[in-house]
Amino acid sequence: MSELNQQMIEQYRTRFLQEVEANVEEGEWVKMCMQCGVCSGSCPLGKHWAHPPQEIFMMIRAGKREEVLTSDSMWMCTSCYNCIVRCPRGLPITHIMHGLATYAKRLGLAPKNQPTAKFAQLFWDNLVKKGRVNELKLGLSLYFMNGFGEGIKVAMKQQAIGLGMLRTKRMNPMEVVGGHAVKDLDGFHKMIRKAQELEDARIKQNAG
Amino acid sequence: MTEVIATNETILVVGGGISGMTAALEAAETGKQVVLLEKRPYLGGRVSQLYKYFPKLCFPTCGLEINQRRAKMNPALRILTLAEVTSVEGEPGNYRVGVHISPRYVKENCTACGDCERAVSSEFDDEFNYGLSKRKGAYLPHRMAHPLRYVLDPRIIGSEDAEKAKAACKYDAIDLDDSGEDLTLNVGAVIWATGWQPYDANRIQPYGYDRIANVITSVEFERMADPSGPTGGRLIRPSDGKEARNVAFIQCAGSRDHNHLLHCSRICCMATLKQTTYVADAWGDDADISVYYIDIRAIDRFEDFYAKVRETTRARFIKSKVAKIEENKANGNPVLHGVDTEGYHRYANEHDLVVLAIGMQPSVPSDQFPVKLALNEEGFIEPAPENGAIFAAGVASDALDVNRAVQHATGAALKAVQVVNRVAGQEA
Ligand SMILES: Cc1cc2nc3c(=O)[nH]c(=O)nc-3n(C[C@H](O)[C@H](O)[C@H](O)COP(=O)(O)OP(=O)(O)OC[C@H]3O[C@@H](n4cnc5c(N)ncnc54)[C@H](O)[C@@H]3O)c2cc1C
Ligand code: SF4
Numbered sequence: 001m002s003e004l005n006q007q008m009i010e011q012y013r014t015r016f017l018q019e020v021e022a023n024v025e026e027g028e029w030v031k032m033c034m035q036c037g038v039c040s041g042s043c044p045l046g047k048h049w050a051h052p053p054q055e056i057f058m059m060i061r062a063g064k065r066e067e068v069l070t071s072d073s074m075w076m077c078t079s080c081y082n083c084i085v086r087c088p089r090g091l092p093i094t095h096i097m098h099g100l101a102t103y104a105k106r107l108g109l110a111p112k113n114q115p116t117a118k119f120a121q122l123f124w125d126n127l128v129k130k131g132r133v134n135e136l137k138l139g140l141s142l143y144f145m146n147g148f149g150e151g152i153k154v155a156m157k158q159q160a161i162g163l164g165m166l167r168t169k170r171m172n173p174m175e176v177v178g179g180h181a182v183k184d185l186d187g188f189h190k191m192i193r194k195a196q197e198l199e200d201a202r203i204k205q206n207a208g
Numbered sequence: 209m210t211e212v213i214a215t216n217e218t219i220l221v222v223g224g225g226i227s228g229m230t231a232a233l234e235a236a237e238t239g240k241q242v243v244l245l246e247k248r249p250y251l252g253g254r255v256s257q258l259y260k261y262f263p264k265l266c267f268p269t270c271g272l273e274i275n276q277r278r279a280k281m282n283p284a285l286r287i288l289t290l291a292e293v294t295s296v297e298g299e300p301g302n303y304r305v306g307v308h309i310s311p312r313y314v315k316e317n318c319t320a321c322g323d324c325e326r327a328v329s330s331e332f333d334d335e336f337n338y339g340l341s342k343r344k345g346a347y348l349p350h351r352m353a354h355p356l357r358y359v360l361d362p363r364i365i366g367s368e369d370a371e372k373a374k375a376a377c378k379y380d381a382i383d384l385d386d387s388g389e390d391l392t393l394n395v396g397a398v399i400w401a402t403g404w405q406p407y408d409a410n411r412i413q414p415y416g417y418d419r420i421a422n423v424i425t426s427v428e429f430e431r432m433a434d435p436s437g438p439t440g441g442r443l444i445r446p447s448d449g450k451e452a453r454n455v456a457f458i459q460c461a462g463s464r465d466h467n468h469l470l471h472c473s474r475i476c477c478m479a480t481l482k483q484t485t486y487v488a489d490a491w492g493d494d495a496d497i498s499v500y501y502i503d504i505r506a507i508d509r510f511e512d513f514y515a516k517v518r519e520t521t522r523a524r525f526i527k528s529k530v531a532k533i534e535e536n537k538a539n540g541n542p543v544l545h546g547v548d549t550e551g552y553h554r555y556a557n558e559h560d561l562v563v564l565a566i567g568m569q570p571s572v573p574s575d576q577f578p579v580k581l582a583l584n585e586e587g588f589i590e591p592a593p594e595n596g597a598i599f600a601a602g603v604a605s606d607a608l609d610v611n612r613a614v615q616h617a618t619g620a621a622l623k624a625v626q627v628v629n630r631v632a633g634q635e636a
């Protein structure tokens with residue numbers, strides 16, 4: 001368990017709702033949930049999860065910190081936005097789910113070997129390097145996420161799409177060796193660093 | 209020509225539902241001159257379309273009858289039906305109000321014999337039954353209509369049916385040249401009692417009201433339960449006429465939802481509890497009733513009603529806002545999908561018939577008032593000083609049940625009386 005996690009536990013103790021409000025993106029919306037269930041009922045993937053969004057919000061209010069932050073539910077969200085469109089109270093549910101996932105990861109509580117978490121990390125690393133997503137590299141690393149043999153199998157299946165993308169110039173095969181970057185790559189990196197600093201400072205302050 | 213004597217000591221009441229009738233009678237019985245305008249061809253408004261009243265489960269007709277008798281006896285009250293306000297100018301104690309009266313084509317000497325109705329053949333959706341049945345082009349809006357006078361649908365004017373109706377009338381009560389009228393009234397105060405309309409169920413897309421025959425609204429269910437209604441009081445499915453024993457109610461349909469109406473419509477929990485008794489009364493032990501809800505709002509004295517209904521109807525209460533309704537194509541059953549808050553179980557429940565406890569919204573849209581009034585976010589009239597001597601009564605001010613609407617209307621009458629008394633005092 002991370003040091004930051006320990007600090008947060010000491011700082012907030014049983015006040016998990018406040019912890020979420022202060023540290024999770026859009027977390028201040030959680031208390032607006034009226035437990036109607038429409039989000040859970042509208043979530044196309046919800047039946048495969050341990051805890052649908054409505055339940056997660058109730059668990060936050062009930063102070064089930066450990067259960068919420070180690071859950072893989074929020075990692076299952078595909079950002080389809082069905083829930084946001086339907087929520088009678090206008091909660092930005094998708095964003096809260098992602099916010100919770102990010103916070104859990106920061107505290108080192110995110111489930112290990114969760115495919116979405118891995119994908120998110122690959123996507124992020126890929127993005128930060130050049131300031132844009134290198135589809136070819138991201139694609140390749142994704143295929144091989146589950147090991148080399150599996151990757152070949154998946155790649156064979158996806159071949160048609162990949163070739164199509166090459167033909168229509170949506171993907172450049174040369175990108176694999178360098179990949180082009182945003183115009184002001186330096187500036188981009190500075191920007192990311194600054195955002196990270198601000199975020200770290202906020203969390204640190206909350207950690208007391 | 210309609211003779212209306214109106215001075216700046218006259219009180220104008222717009223809307224002849226239970227609230228407008230109450231306000232008009234209360235004011236007239238203090239001796240004030242009152243003019244009551246109603247857009248429909250008859251008085252009573254939405255309560256005339258209800259089968260029973262909660263919480264006593266008595267019939268609305270008896271209360272309406274008493275009011276109609278009071279109205280008939282009072283010479284200070286002038287009632288104009290098929291009438292709407294087109295403009296309002298002036299200030300408290302001195303308003304000039306433009307009124308448009310649509311043609312009825314039937315004069316006051318109509319005896320309601322029904323010969324014209326039998327003579328015509330054209331049919332239209334019956335608005336009194338929310339389109340669940342048809343009515344003729346010459347019709348009495350409903351059995352208990354006040355005034356008890358026939359109406360010709362303007363859509364038959366110029367057709368053969370219009371001539372047939374005229375020829376059938378032994379009393380020469382039909383005037384096909386009636387072209388309506390425009391009046392200007394001088395009044396001291398205005399009571400605005402235009403009430404509500406059901407929220408448009410088609411806009412709640414996931415509930416499939418427009419696609420699934422056996423999904424209906426609570427206002428339609430009231431008509432269905434009424435023995436003089438479109439099904440003769442039988443609770444049957446629109447798709448195949450099969451008896452509806454397994455009935456589900458969905459609460460907050462269109463209310464408490466930032467995609468629809470933000471407010472709680474306040475009466476629909478009680479209306480559903482009442483309607484579960486219709487199902488239980490119809491089928492006894494064979495009734496199978498489910499209520500899907502967020503929370504049941506049966507406030508203060510209604511708590512007893514809730515407890516009693518729960519016990520007698522043995523309705524199942526499921527704490528969940530239904531996410532979507534699909535149709536089982538094989539049998540026409542609506543299938544309700546959602547997650548139950550008590551235990552977070554995912555369900556897919558089939559029912560014979562689904563009733564949407566539809567929300568109430570102001571009958572006059574915010575941008576269609578003939579005079580600028582202070583409205584709240586939901587379009588209900590605020591008790592604001594800038595509204596001068598224009599006072600809201602009943603559901604025009606907020607979603608209210610009949611008891612509260614009537615109390616509110618009495619308050620509005622008192623305010624209007626005070627204004628015209630002030631005018632009288634200055635002139636004396
Ligand atoms: C399904 C359902 C069941 C209900 N059951 C009950 C119950 O059991 N008990 C209970 O207490 N309450 C019940 N209610 C609530 C009840 O219907 C209202 O409290 C009542 O109708 C309020 O009366 P009102 O006069 O304020 O409005 P309305 O009944 O809407 O009357 C307004 C009148 O104004 C007229 N009008 C509208 N616009 C204009 C205009 N521009 N110019 C002139 N006239 C106009 C209308 O034609 C109408 O006649 C129920 C509501 C619903 C939805
Ligand atoms: S739809 Fe909105 S209000 Fe309803 S349970 Fe989900 S988050 Fe809460």
Ligand code: SF4
Nearest residue numbers: 043077078080081083
């Ligand atoms: S955005 Fe995420 S939580 Fe919302 S409905 Fe889609 S998958 Fe479910």
Ligand code: SF4
Nearest residue numbers: 318319321322324377
């Ligand atoms: S209009 Fe004439 S025919 Fe029709 S109901 Fe009245 S009196 Fe009878």
Ligand code: SF4
Nearest residue numbers: 460463472473476477
């Ligand atoms: S009265 Fe009941 S059904 Fe109607 S909006 Fe309020 S909570 Fe929902």
